[in-house]
Amino acid sequence: MGISLYEKVFNRHVVRKDNDTYLLYIDRHLVHEVTSPQAFEGLRLANREIWRKNSILAVPDHNVPTTDRTVEIEDPVSKIQVETLDKNCEEFNLLQFKMNDQRQGIVHVVGPEQGSTLPGMTIVCGDSHTSTHGAFGAIAMGIGTSEVEHVLATQCLIVNKFKTMRISVNGKLQFGVTAKDIALAAIGRIGTAGGTGHAIEFSGTSIESLSMEGRMTLCNMAIEAGSRVGLIGVDKKTIEYIKDKPLAPKGVLWEEAKKDWLNLVSDKDVIFDSEVEIDGNLIEPQVTWGTSPEMVSSITSKIPNPGDCKDKTLSSSYQIALKYMDLKPNTPINEISIDKVFIGSCTNSRIEDLRAAASIVGTKRIAKNIKLALVVPGSGLVKLQAESEGLDKVFKNAGFEWREPGCSMCLAMNADKLGPGERCASTSNRNFEGRQGQGGRTHLVSPQMAAAAAIYGKFVDIRELN
Amino acid sequence: MNPFNIHKGIVIPLDRANVDTDAIIPKQFLKSIKKTGFGVNLFDEWRYLDHGEPGQDNSIRKINPNFVLNMPRYKDGSILIARENFGCGSSREHAPWALLDFGIKVVIAPSFADIFYGNCFKNGILPITLDKIIMDQIFKKVEDKIGYEITVNLQKQKIYYDLEIVSFEVDSFKKSCLLDGLDDIGLTLKNKIDIKNFEKEYHESFPWLNSGENLK
Ligand code: SF4
Numbered sequence: 001m002g003i004s005l006y007e008k009v010f011n012r013h014v015v016r017k018d019n020d021t022y023l024l025y026i027d028r029h030l031v032h033e034v035t036s037p038q039a040f041e042g043l044r045l046a047n048r049e050i051w052r053k054n055s056i057l058a059v060p061d062h063n064v065p066t067t068d069r070t071v072e073i074e075d076p077v078s079k080i081q082v083e084t085l086d087k088n089c090e091e092f093n094l095l096q097f098k099m100n101d102q103r104q105g106i107v108h109v110v111g112p113e114q115g116s117t118l119p120g121m122t123i124v125c126g127d128s129h130t131s132t133h134g135a136f137g138a139i140a141m142g143i144g145t146s147e148v149e150h151v152l153a154t155q156c157l158i159v160n161k162f163k164t165m166r167i168s169v170n171g172k173l174q175f176g177v178t179a180k181d182i183a184l185a186a187i188g189r190i191g192t193a194g195g196t197g198h199a200i201e202f203s204g205t206s207i208e209s210l211s212m213e214g215r216m217t218l219c220n221m222a223i224e225a226g227s228r229v230g231l232i233g234v235d236k237k238t239i240e241y242i243k244d245k246p247l248a249p250k251g252v253l254w255e256e257a258k259k260d261w262l263n264l265v266s267d268k269d270v271i272f273d274s275e276v277e278i279d280g281n282l283i284e285p286q287v288t289w290g291t292s293p294e295m296v297s298s299i300t301s302k303i304p305n306p307g308d309c310k311d312k313t314l315s316s317s318y319q320i321a322l323k324y325m326d327l328k329p330n331t332p333i334n335e336i337s338i339d340k341v342f343i344g345s346c347t348n349s350r351i352e353d354l355r356a357a358a359s360i361v362g363t364k365r366i367a368k369n370i371k372l373a374l375v376v377p378g379s380g381l382v383k384l385q386a387e388s389e390g391l392d393k394v395f396k397n398a399g400f401e402w403r404e405p406g407c408s409m410c411l412a413m414n415a416d417k418l419g420p421g422e423r424c425a426s427t428s429n430r431n432f433e434g435r436q437g438q439g440g441r442t443h444l445v446s447p448q449m450a451a452a453a454a455i456y457g458k459f460v461d462i463r464e465l466n
Numbered sequence: 467m468n469p470f471n472i473h474k475g476i477v478i479p480l481d482r483a484n485v486d487t488d489a490i491i492p493k494q495f496l497k498s499i500k501k502t503g504f505g506v507n508l509f510d511e512w513r514y515l516d517h518g519e520p521g522q523d524n525s526i527r528k529i530n531p532n533f534v535l536n537m538p539r540y541k542d543g544s545i546l547i548a549r550e551n552f553g554c555g556s557s558r559e560h561a562p563w564a565l566l567d568f569g570i571k572v573v574i575a576p577s578f579a580d581i582f583y584g585n586c587f588k589n590g591i592l593p594i595t596l597d598k599i600i601m602d603q604i605f606k607k608v609e610d611k612i613g614y615e616i617t618v619n620l621q622k623q624k625i626y627y628d629l630e631i632v633s634f635e636v637d638s639f640k641k642s643c644l645l646d647g648l649d650d651i652g653l654t655l656k657n658k659i660d661i662k663n664f665e666k667e668y669h670e671s672f673p674w675l676n677s678g679e680n681l682k
Contacts, residue, residue, distance in 0.1 A: 012672070015664040016657055021639040023657060025664055027675050035558065037499035048651070052665075054676075063497065077497040077520055084499050121675060128557040128581060142581055144559035146588035154654045156661060160637065192484060193551040193577055226554065228580050249674035257674035292484050292554075313483050313549050320482070411556075413493045432488045432555060434511045 002267020004164045005233050006199040009139045009264065013122050015156055023156045027121040031058035031094070031148070032107045033085040034413070035126030039149035040088040050092050051155035057116050058089050058096040061106045062413045066376050066403035069100050078414060105379020105405040108132040108346035112216065113381055115245025119234045119261040124151055129346050129429065131222040134231035135215035136238055137264040139199070141228040162229060163273040165198040166266075169206040171280030176462040178356070179214035180348060180427070180446035182206065182278070183221035184286035188296040190276060195227030198273065201266060202232050206280030212241040213352035220347045221429055224293040233265030287333050287459055288431045288444040290321035295431075297333055299449070299461045305329035324433055325441050326421070337458040338443070340424040341366075341373040341400075341450050342436070345410035348427035348447045349378030354386045357427075357451040358394040360462060366399040367457030373400040374416060376408040400454070412437045425453035467590045469647030473571045474617040475544035478534055479608045485548055486555035487582060491564040495520050504560055505567030509535060535568075539612045545572040547604055552593075553582025562589045572618050574625075576601050587640045590647065592620060594634045620645060 003011075016023040036058075043050070050056070063078035073079040082099060089096035097103040103110065108129055111117045117133040123140035124130060126148040133140035143157065151157055167186055182202075187194070200222050202215075210218065215232050222230025239258055242248045249257045284298035295318070297303065306318035306329065322329065327336070343349070343357050354377060366373050375395045377383035383405055386392055392402045409416040410428040418424050418440025427450050428435075431442040445453065452462045495507045497520055510518045513535050515528040529536050535543075546565070552575040553561060562585045565573065571591060576598045586593040596604075604627060608614045616627040620641060625632050643650055654661075669676045 012668075015661055019638060021637070023654065023661075025661070025668060034496050038501050038559075041499070046649075046651070051661075075497075081497050081499060118675060120672065126557060126559075128555065142557040144557055144562075144581060144585035144588060146559060146585065150651050150654065153651050154661065155665065156654055158639070158650060158654065192554055193579070196551070196577065196580055226551070226579060253674040260672070260674075292486075316481075317483050411488075411493050413496065430486075430488070430555060432486045434492055435488050438492070438511055438517050 002270040004266040004270045004272065005137060005201055005231055005264060006139065006162065006164055006229065009120055009122070009137070010161060012120065020160050022159050022161065024122060024159050025156055026124055026151050027055060028116060028123040029056045029151050030107045030111055030123065030125035030130070031056055032062060032125070032127060033060040033081045034062045035145050036088065036148055037081065037084045038145050039126070039152060040092070042149040043152055048153045050152050053092070053094055055155065056094045057111065057114070058085060058094055059104055059107050059110050060085050060099055062407045062411065064099050064406040065414050066406050066408045066416055069404055074415065102380040102384070105377070105382065106346045106349065106407055108220065109350060109378030109382065112136065113245070113379055115242055115248035118242065118248065119238060119264050124157060128223045129220050131228060131230040132216050132220040132346060134219040134222065134229055135212060136242070137231060137234040137261065139229055139231065142223060162199040163197055165195055165200045165227070165274045165276065166272040167200055167202050167276045167278065168204040169202065169278045169280045170204040171206055173206055173209065173280055173283065174463060175466045176285055176448055177283050178446040178448065179210050179217040181283050181286045182280070183218050184288065184293065184296045184444060185283045186276070186278060187221065187225045187293045188286070189278065190225055192224060192292050192294045193226040195222060195225040198227050199229035199231060200225065200227045202230065203266070204280065207232060208235065211352055212237055213350040216350065217347055221293070224429055234261045285446065285449050285462055287449065289325065289327060289333065290318065291324055291431055291433050292321070293429070293431060293444060295321055299333050299459060301333055303327055303329055303331045303333065334459050334461060336443070337369060338425050338453055339369065339371050339422045340418060341370060341454040342376070342409040342424055342426040342428065343447055343450050344374065344376030344378070344408050345428035346378065347429045349376060349382065351382050351385050353427065353447040354382070354391050355389070357447040358391045360448050360451040360465065361394050361398045361455065364398060364455045366454045369457040370454055371422070373454045374403060374409060375400050376403045377405050379405045409436050411435060425450045425459065467588070467647045467649065470571070470590055470592055470644045471621055472617065472619050473544070474615055475571065476540060476542055477545045477547055477604065477608045477614050477616055478540045478543035479605055480534055480546060480548040481605065483549035484551045484554055487553055487558050487561040488555055490553070490561040491558065492518070494518070496558060496560050501563050502567055504564035505569070508564040508568045509533070544569050545574065545616060545618070546570050547601065547608070548573065548575045550576045552578050554579035557581045559585045559589070562586045562591050566591055574601070587644055590644065592618065592644060594618070594625070596632065596634060600632055
């Protein structure tokens with residue numbers, strides 16, 4: 001029997017095995033300002049060294065302002081956290097793209113963009129959306145701060161092997177249906193705990209047709225299906241994306257690497273612990289209506305009625321969610337009007353996302369009822385690229401604000417947030433209560449759907465704009 | 467980390483599924499660079515009626531009397547019970563830090579999100595997965611009796627409630643770390659030579675993955 005991609009990569013990294021517990025070697029460690037200070041402090045207190053400095057890439061993203069960076073961070077607590085990362089990177093002599101470095105951005109956008117994410121790697125970061133990097137045929141997973149400290153000190157992680165799940169999506173995606181819609185549709189199907197304890201591999205013709213950006217969007221959302229690891233086999237697109245990236249191997253090493261990487265796919269005869277099949281032809285643009293990513297419908301549907309749920313816990317979750325979201329059962333999704341729009345986050349802030357959103361905006365203007373529409377590129381380099389293509393003008397002319405890169409209103413740790421009761425069309429990944437600001441109401445959508453919502457002031461079926 | 471073996475305590479019922487780590491400790495409190503002091507802001511948005519910010523005097527804030535943590539009958543509770551998929555969302559270890567700082571030693575739910583589950587063990591909190599039907603029973607008992615207490619024995623992997631006993635599963639390595647309050651970095655570093663040897667061989671086999679010399 002063959003083995004899966006997850007197991008292939010896993011097996012390469014096993015340092016030791018004791019019963020079901022493995023000591024796994026880690027190739028790349030990404031670090032940001034929120035989950036690392038206590039880990040560095042732990043090292044200092046125990047008088048420990050960093051095992052392999054050249055495995056580390058650090059970048060501040062959660063707290064950074066998206067407005068003028070030449071002035072200091074206004075919030076003193078955010079400022080301390082960003083400065084603490086600076087201090088730690090200086091003291092331990094680590095590579096960091098500081099706040100004003102053009103390469104700064106959201107850690108999961110920056111890593112692949114620099115070629116620091118490579119196939120076959122084990123990649124960790126104190127951030128649950130590390131699953132993003134699995135798009136390159138790597139095992140990438142979010143870890144807690146204790147584990148950040150563990151990896152800093154030992155270059156290893158103590159883990160159990162996950163079970164494997166394959167989500168196959170086959171068929172031609174309709175106009176306006178994106179990786180984000182695949183992700184939301186999959187979560188709607190298996191639920192936010194559906195992938196718990198599993199590494200999810202995405203495969204099938206719909207997945208193959210996605211660009212690397214799209215694949216990253218999909219793997220990014222694996223954690224919203226409960227899975228720490230999402231991954232996709234390597235193909236020509238993967239290799240093409242990595243080629244010539246600053247940290248990618250060059251010359252002879254590149255040739256050798258390429259040969260190895262093309263083997264990083266699941267064997268044909270592998271048996272997964274669980275299988276899910278989705279018809280790619282039938283996926284419609286998705287919109288979440290509740291406070292968990294699994295509370296999702298297609299644009300042509302209505303908000304469900306909690307009274308129709310057989311399960312008591314589910315029915316009460318729906319009720320709590322609808323109350324928080326101030327929505328009535330049976331409301332058609334395309335009648336929900338919104339106050340704010342956020343295009344950004346590690347899910348959807350890459351150049352392809354901005355191009356797609358801009359193509360919907362065209363020469364139109366945002367609707368009168370929209371109080372704020374933000375576009376926050378994922379990195380300084382994405383921002384530059386977008387500007388060189390004139391996308392910033394498209395957005396600005398339409399009434400969007402064009403900001404500096406960072407996490408921004410994905411979790412509202414900086415100044416960008418929703419006010420109580422405000423309703424937002426957001427390209428981020430979590431619609432939890434208060435996620436984008438206390439009392440704020442989040443609807444997760446693709447960049448195209450967010451752009452269209454900005455133009456029409458409510459959710460619309462972008463397939464009709466074709 | 468403090469060792470954990472037997473714990474007896476009052477049960478606090480949080481009757482919700484999919485409690486995420488954003489709810490356990492909202493983002494504004496993640497700006498702290500310490501591991502302590504998060505307890506007063508545990509479940510901040512549910513527990514208080516006003517908006518909380520770090521560094522604020524929480525004693526003068528308006529509390530939500532309907533939230534379980536504020537109900538006198540659960541005062542001094544140390545065992546939290548909840549519904550499916552507890553601790554989903556962000557990897558923030560601030561979530562177990564906040565629970566611990568508040569005084570929670572055990573969390574029981576039908577299922578947990580993976581990262582949160584692991585983070586608990588690293589901080590001396592025992593997360594226990596129990597069958598939904600037994601959870602329903604315990605929820606009922608907690609509702610019926612003020613100050614309802616149960617006892618958890620990690621060594622024996624058993625929960626004692628009233629005259630009932632129920633067993634639970636726990637990974638043997640995680641269990642031993644928690645029982646002894648072990649620092650697992652120290653434990654891993656005992657394998658220093660293994661790691662060094664592995665690393666050398668690994669980089670010989672996959673030299674392109676070490677081309678990050680151009681990092682630092
Ligand atoms: S963009 Fe959002 S989800 Fe992504 S790393 Fe930042 S805060 Fe986390």
